[in-house]
Amino acid sequence: MGNFEEHHHTAACHEGYGAVASILTFLKPSDGLFDDYATRVMGEAFDDARKRLHSAGQPHIVFETIAARIIVAASKGERDPIRLRNAGLAGLAHDRD
Numbered sequence: 001m002g003n004f005e006e007h008h009h010t011a012a013c014h015e016g017y018g019a020v021a022s023i024l025t026f027l028k029p030s031d032g033l034f035d036d037y038a039t040r041v042m043g044e045a046f047d048d049a050r051k052r053l054h055s056a057g058q059p060h061i062v063f064e065t066i067a068a069r070i071i072v073a074a075s076k077g078e079r080d081p082i083r084l085r086n087a088g089l090a091g092l093a094h095d096r097d
Contacts, residue, residue, distance in 0.1 A: 021043070022043055022046055022047055022050075023039075023042050023043045023046040023067055023070065023071075024039075024043075026046075026063075026064060026067035026068065026071065027071065031071050031075065032075060034074060037079065038074055038079060041074075041079055041080070041081045041084060042070050042071065042074050042084060044081045044085075045070050045081045045082075045084035045085040045087075045088060046066060046067055046070055046085075046088060048081065048085045049066050049070070049085045049088040049089050050063065050066070052085070052089060053066070053089065053092060062092070065088075065092075066088035066089065066092070067088070069087050069088045069090060070084045070085070070087060070088040072087070073087035073088075
């Protein structure tokens with residue numbers, strides 16, 4: 001496992017990082033490295049976005065799009081999980097609050 005993968009694998013295995021694992025599959029080395037906090041809030045935002053989208057039956061490309069939008073927002077410094085979630089869901093039909 002390379003340095004990038006080890007960092008994210010380790011973060012996902014720590015207690016309290018259950019949500020992280022779901023977004024890790026979408027991170028690429030070109031996305032850069034995020035600290036543990038950023039990775040955790042990105043994971044929380046991604047999981048919340050999937051719930052709001054009623055993820056059952058959605059094509060994989062929808063999840064890729066949501067994850068990519070969250071990653072872009074996080075790479076610009078966003079760390080609020082609600083704003084990250086909203087960035088991921090921008091333009092998709094979902095329950096809004």
